[in-house]
Structure formats: structure tokens, C-alpha cells
Amino acid sequence: MAALRRYARNPAALLGAALLLLVIAVALTAPLLFPKDPLGLAGRPLQWPFANPKVWLGTDASGRDIAAQVFHGARVSLLIGLVATVIAIAIGIAVGAVAGFYGGIVDDVLMRITEAFQTLPNFLLLLVLVAVFGSDITTVTVAIGLVSWPAPARLTRAEFLTLRNREFVQACRVLGMGDARIIAREILPNALPPVIVYASVVMAVAILLESALAFLNLSDPNVASWGNLIGAGRGVLRTQWYVSAIPGVAILVTVLAVSLVGQGLNDALNPRLRGPAPVKAASGAAA
Amino acid sequence: MTILLLALRRLAASLPTLFVILAGLFLLLQLAPGDTVDALMAQMGGGDPATADELRRYYGLDLPAAAQLGRYLWRLVQLDLGQSAIYGKPVATVIAERLPVTLLLMGASLTLAFLGGTFLGVLAARRIGQWPDTLISTLGLMFYATPSFWFGLMGIVLFAIHLGWLPAGGFEEVGAGYTGLAHVLDVARHLVLPTLTLALVFLATYLRIMRASMLEVMSLDYVRTARAKGLGETGVIVRHALRNALLPMVTLVGLQAGTMLGGSVVVESVFALPGLGRLAYESVVQRDLNTLLGIVFVSALLVITVNFLVDLIYGRLDPRIAAGR
């Protein structure tokens, strides 16, 4: 396909795809390379990286293997990012499609709700949800999805608003097509590409939100999360700064990979726009 | 005047939803395991159930949820946010003490991110495809992908621990007793790293938006008209493109006000700043739900205020607004 060829010609997008594949590979090989519990004792605490070949990225203040935590952390980050994104995009599309297609009172009510959610700082809302429902990994993932839907909803709505007045949609009405079918079969496929591209932004933000929550010790303490490790490294920041530094690089690489792929998709799907910016209704990162 | 009216109209429209949210959140917090009294008792190192019951009666926690909600909303209308169990003071007082730090941090970060983002975005758009664009866009992406708390920690390692140029945390030198200008400079020194940390991700977003917006505006018909008049490139940018390209940026500031407030929770925790964000974190950890709810309320008010100002600025920038588009 032409879009695929355009994507392959874009070096930044290819770099993003390579990085993303690397992160996925890391996540997939984690149980093979580090079959033991990554949160278990692996050796003397606070060994520097490359000092001991058995724990080549060193150990943290509790003597846990940093490499094992980084590898297993990739699983957690990708999983949370993916699931939260699916939740946010699904709600966003549903709300945005209905609001944009019907307009009027329905649109007014739905957009008021969306605005209300955007009025609450999303990280604060996340704190409230975690405070109420606890911080096991499922809750955290669902909570992140729940605070991330307004931006995709606005984007979907904007697409529907322009598409619903297009003549091809009017033509379908004139043919006698019902609303549900017009929404799902005629408009949605045309509205989807920018929303898919925007999903990369949602995913990047979701990964950052989880890491920030974990850093504050408010995420699930029983899983190896990069944010947890950075938080744990704070106590020894003065001397053993590598404990916090290494997982930070892992987050950076992952978020960078997701963003580059998103931007590459955007450029490939909208060849006439040279700018990046799938961020029209952006909520950015809280972390 | 029309602009002010329109902005006021939008302001008025946002209030009912605010109350709906707060009611929702209040009910949500009823689901939370443990209440303020549990937290209080835990802090006192335990106590007998009779004391707990008495405290519950005192705080009105023995009433049914609906009655509590009614009382809560009624108090909100009077701007009474209730008592903070942990701090032993009215929530409003606690928040008022913490608010200035957060406002200062947000104001400084927003200014930095907006001005920096605008400047870099314009620069990148002007040099599209050349090395300044590549450099700026790459840096922007890196900033965007960096978790701010990690950036803050690394800043502390480099600038506070290794170089010793800047303080590692806090709002001011405790016990130094600075006054006047010396105090201002001391606070400013303490805020350099937090401001940079909070601003960076927004700077990255703004520069991307500004670059895209600038590219789009520069391809529009009226820019060609300006060129056909014999205007030079600088004139075209300053007199015609910039103001138009700034419109989406202004909208974005409003949309992201809440996100920025959320970001300050993390940044204030990293740098031990006594602000609203850190208070939110503390109240989650210590289960001071009354305070948490108060913070959410004040944050929402703050976001609404920012959006009100954004509406006014937008209206001034774009004469079409007054005409109702």
C-alpha cells in the first residue's frame, strides 16, 4: 500500500518501529532470560552496573537485580499502555461518534461531560481513583484508561462533525440507510485514521502516567514497574544515581518509540501535511 | 464587551457540571475503604471504638450518604470545604497556604513553555527540513518522551549534587531568614529546577503545535496576498502569520491547564515543594479524603479560571469570536 511505502521511506518512523520492536522483544524474552522473580533478592545491594557479570546492570538498595526489573518492567509498561489505550480509545470513539453525528442536545450533554473530565486534572483524578479502588495493577490500568478518554472523544467528534455533512454521507441517507449503519460503516472508517494515530499519544501518556504513579509509590508494589524502581532509587540518589537513571532511560526509549511510530503513521496517512501534530486535542503528559 | 459576555457565558455553563463532578466524586469517595476517622485514629496510634464513634458523629460521618452529600454541597456553595482531619485546620486554610507555591510554579512553567515553544516552533517551521528544524524537532521529541520526575531527579544529581549550583529541593532556605530581594532570589534559585522540569514536556508539545500551525498558516492564501504586496519574509511572519498561528496555541493552554496542575503533583513531590500537588499526594497517602476533595474542587476552579482568561485572550486575538464565528 502507498501509506506503507511512505512509512518505510521515513527514517524517523523506521527508527521508531525498530525501537518499539526492541522493547517488545525485551518484554517477550523477560521470562526466558530472567525466570526468577524480578523482585526477589539477587545479590549484594547497590552493586554498580558492569561490575558483576551475574547482575550486569547492578542491584538496587534491596539487592534486587536491576536488569531483571527493567526486562519485566517492559511487560508491565506495554501491557498497561496497550490496555489503557484500548479502553480510552473505545470510550472516546463511542462518545465522540454519537456526539458528532447527532449534534444538538446529545452533543451538548456529552461534550459537557467531556469538558468536566478535562476540567479535572487527569493525574489528580487518577489519584482519587487509586485512593478509592486501591492500586493493584488492574485497577491502575482501568483508571488510566478512564482518565484518558476525553481527548480521543473530542478528536472523534471533530472528525464526525466534518464527515457527517459530506455529500457521500448525505447520499447514503438519500439511499435510505439507517443511522447506525451510516455511523459504523460509512463514517467511522473515514474518521478512524487520525484517531488511530492519536492512540499513540494516548499510549505514550498512559505509560508516563503509570510510571509517575509508581514513582509516587501509589501503583502496584508487587509488579516490577520502571516507575517503582526509579522511586526506590531516590533514597540513594546522592551516590548510587544509576538505580534511578537506568529505568528512566527505559521509559524514555519506550515512549519515544511509541511517539515516533505514531508520527510516522500520521505522516504516512496524511502525506500532504508535513507537520507532525496528531496532538490537536492533546492532553499531553501529566508525568 | 461582547467577548467578556461570551466568556462569562461559558464560565456560567461550566459551573453546573462542576457540581455534578463533585457530587460524583463525593459519592465515589464513600466507596473508599476507611474514612477520615480511621486515618485520624491511626495517626494517634489507635484508640477505642467509642472515641471513633464520637469523632464520626462530630464529622457527620454517621449520617446516610445522601445526607452527607447534601451537607457537603451546601457547604461548598458557601465555600466551606470542611475540616482537614490530619492538619487539624479548615481545608480552605490548608489549601490557601499551599496554593501560592503551586501558582508560582505553574505560572513560571507556563510562561517558559509558551514563550520557548512559540520561539522554537517558529524557528523550526522557518527552517523546515534543515538542521535547525531537525535539531529542534528531535529535542522536542526527547523532552516529550522523558518522564518529568526522572528529568527532575537527574537534574538534582547533576546540578545539585555534582555541580552544587542549585538547591536539591524545598521552596526556600529554611532558617536563613532572608528578606526582601534576597528572599526573592532565594526562592527563584529554588524554583529553577522544578520550573524546568514541569515546563519541559509542555515546551515540547507547544513547539510541535506551533511548528505545525506555522507551517499551515504560511501556506494560506492571505500569506500569499501579503507577499504579493511586496512584504519581506520577516514582515510576513510578524505581521500576518504569527498571530494566526498563535490561536491554536492559546486554545491548547486552556486545554492543558488541568494536565499541568496534575504534573505539579509529581514535580512538587520530587523537589519537596510545599504546594497543592504535594498536599494532594499527602492526603492520598494519609487518607485525608476531605482535603483531597477540596483540592480537586480548587483545582477545577483554577482550570475554569484559566479557561476563562484564555477565552478573553482568544477573543482579543480573533475578531471573529465577537461575531459568534
Place this chain on the structure above:
Amino acid sequence: MSDLLAIEHLSVRLPPGADRSHALSDVSLTLAANEILCVVGESGSGKSVLANTVMRLLPPGVRPDGGAVLFRGRDLVGASEAEMRRLRGAKIGMIFQEPMTALNPLRRAGDQIAETFRIHTKLGARAIRDKTLALLDEVRMPDPAAALRAYPHELSGGQRQRVMIAMALALEPALLIADEPTTALDVTTQGRILALIREIQARRGMGVLFITHDFGVVAEIADRVAVMQAGRLVEEGPAEAVLDRPQAPYTRALIGAVPPLLPRAPRPGTEAAPILTVAGVSKTYRKGGGLLAGLLPGRARVTHAVRDVSLSLPRGTTLGIVGESGSGKSTLARCIVRLLDPETGTIRLGDTDLASLSRRAMRAEARRVQMVFQDPFASLNPRRRAGELVAQGPMLHGVSRADAMAKARELFGLVGLDPAAMDRLPHEFSGGQRQRIGLARALALEPELLVADEPVSALDVSVQAQVLALLDRLRDRLGLSMLFITHDLRVAGQICDRIAVMKDGQVVEAGPTAEVFSAPQAAYTRALLDAVPGRAWIPGRPEMPVV
């Protein structure tokens, strides 16, 4: 060296990946001071590139790679950017097509005109203000003092184009380049702007390079004409010679495709009983408002798009609804197919009142009335294959996929498309072919009534002629009744048996086309007919009688 502008063997390269290597190939033209040269061509002929090359305002990647553009003997192709800036606005003025987007929306009109003075002169603020006011007066702005302070969105399309003209003329340039300056305007406004350009040109003795696709405009304004096709100059000469005695086959074909401003010969059977009777239909739009509209001082504005319209369409004939933008003609069409719900009135198709049907009931009646849309690019879902688009209608109404596809194949042949192209996507077709797909889609349901909303206005004139001929043929062959919405009286004359003229939501005149054309009753109809550019010129039919 008496030529104001001499274009010599000019070639302009397109970036790699474009549909051809050169936008212009070896074009030579001259323009004397005090004459209007019309460069005319269909889309893709390179006429706009020519204008922008003179101004050196080409998009990135598009560059001259041979030849010269001599302005008063000085070659502009090699001139420095600084020199070009001194010429632009001062010695060479330019007007663009889109008055809606050519002005900066955030700055006052007066300020934008005054900028030309500020760039090129050292005049003081007072003097600039006086000169700007005088200019606005010269371009016949209704209230110059108010226009000075107005923002573009507060002006009408015609007024904005006047501001553009004032801006281009501010420093009395020797050369004015006008790139389709009236294409986006209504016909009456177009007439006034053309007269204005002609008048100022004569008074100031300017040379005008006028780019257009419309031979009517050429007949109205040109001293000389240059015809372009695919980046090459096909024919050039005095206006009368080219218009009445075209030499090149391409020019002849092009001119032959322009419909004359004459009513079609009356057809038999146009007095049949009506199939469609519209009575007392009104539709209003409300703007603003929303959830809290009732609570706060209202800004909700009410526009009466269609007001108490009554019409009837005899079976087997074509009724043209003619009007300018904002006349309500498209709203009326959308009410009839129930894309919009009219507030009052009845729309009788046979024995059924479409206006009173519920949404659901209307869906079932959909097959009886179908619509063809204006925009060949927006009216087809870009993700559906052509055959599927045509088969969709019958399938919705219970026909099996195989039968529907067979029917689509048949229809492809009927509208002049290759049935082998059925599994292509819309973007693989040209504009005219897409309109044929749209037509096939509408015909697939075998409707009694076809509503066509400006079906040819987005097409080049040669394609337009083909589509009009096809519509005519199909009407006869299938016994269709047609409601034909158009802004173009030439097109209306070509295809409509009867015409209804609309203005501000009301029908001001209705009757057989020949009567409306020869003896218009309403003052507005007369104004509309008078404003048609080149109305006196009868293309390619020197023997035609006078109306």
C-alpha cells in the same frame, strides 16, 4: 520594446512525482500597456502557474527552468528577491480567486490596504488613511469609512474582492495580474466586479493579465485571448477572432462546449400532469443557542432559508431551480429528499406527502426520489469501490448482492463508464467519471424523481457538456423527471424545460424556460440575465437568432 510584459519560451518545472514534468512548456506571450489579455484554459492547463511565475510566487519545488519573463525589458526570472519585493505591490499588483481566504482574518480591511503604502512609501499615517479611503471609494465600496474599520468576516464576498482590488491598485501598478478574480462570486457580483476592473483599467491605462476558465468572462472583458492546454499555448489572438473564428481544434472543442445563453427548443409533452407538487414549504435555520440558550440572553439567530415556496414539476420534464448563493435553492432540494425537515408545507410525490413521513417511513420511500450531488470528490465514500457504491442502494432495499452488482454493471454501461472499472476506488476516477458514478448510484434505485444539486458546477466546461448531454439522454430514455439546481443560467437554458428563479428563500418567477429567458417578469430575473458574462456572444453558432 513597447511590450509591458513579454514572456519568452517560458518553461516551469514541477517537482518529481507530479503528473507531468512541466507545468509550463515553451510559452511565449506579450502584453501591451493598456490592454487586457485573458489566459483561458481548463484545470491543469498551467494558467495559474503562469500568473504566479510572473509574480515569482510559486510554491516550493516549482521552478522556471528555461525562458524569460520580461517586465519592461527586465528579466524577472533571474531578478533578486529584493528586487522582486520592490516590484510586487508597487509595479505589479495581483488579485486572487478566493475572497474568503485571501485577506488576513485578524486585521482590519483598511489596515491591510494601508500596508501596501507602508511597505513601499514613506507617507505619514494621515496621508495613508486618506489615500486608502480614496481607493475604497474608487472601487465603489458602499460605505468606505466603515469598510476601513471592518474585519474581513464582516464584509460580503464581493466587498472583500473590492478590498483586494483596492490593495492591488494602491500604488497604481503598471501591470495587474488577476487570477480567476470572479470565479468564487455570484453572477450579479461578478458582473459588477468585471465592470469595475474594465473601468479602472481603461482609466489608468494598465496592462491586465486576466486568468480565467470561463469563456463568458473572456467575451466580456478580453482585448486579446491566449488559450492554454496542459502547459502549452494552443492559440492566441484578438478576442473576437479567437471567440468567433477559433483555429485550433482544442479551442474549437472548448468553445463548442460552452452552452449559449439560449433556452432549449421546447419538447413535446412538457404539459403533463405534475409528479411533484411542493406547496408552502418553509425552512428556517437557528444558529447559536444550545443547552442553556433559553437561560441566557439569546444570541440565537434565525435565518429563513426557504420561505413559503410552491412549485410543480410535470412528469417527464426537467425543472430548473436557479439562484445565487444564499437563495435557498440547495436547502429546498434537501427538504425534498428529506435530508432536512421542512417546518411547514407539503411535498407531494405522486400521492405521497414526503414532508409528513416519519424518518423510518421516508427511508422506505427513498427509492422513489434520488439525488445527485455537486462535489465529485466529496460525494463518494473514498473507501468504497465504485461498483459497491452503485450496488449499495438496491442492497439496502433487499436486493441480493449478486443481483445488485449485475445491475450496477448494467448502469455503468448506461452512464458511459467501463464496467471493468467497477472494483476501482473513487480516487482512481476523474471528476467527470465520478459524477457518472454518482448518477449511476442514484439511478440504481429506479427513482421517479431525480434531484440534481449543481451536478456540473465543479466540472470543466468540456466535461460539463458531456454530463449534461448524458442527463438529457437518460431522462428521455428512462422517462425521468428531474429537479435541476444550478446557479448557471447557461446550463439551465441548456437542460431545463421550466425554470423557477429563487432569491432570499422565495420563488420570484417561474415558467417555461423560453418565456423566462425572453420576457423575464421579475426585476431580479432581468438583473440575473443581464449579469451573465458574455451574454451577447453566442459561442460557435453565428447563425443563431436573437432572443
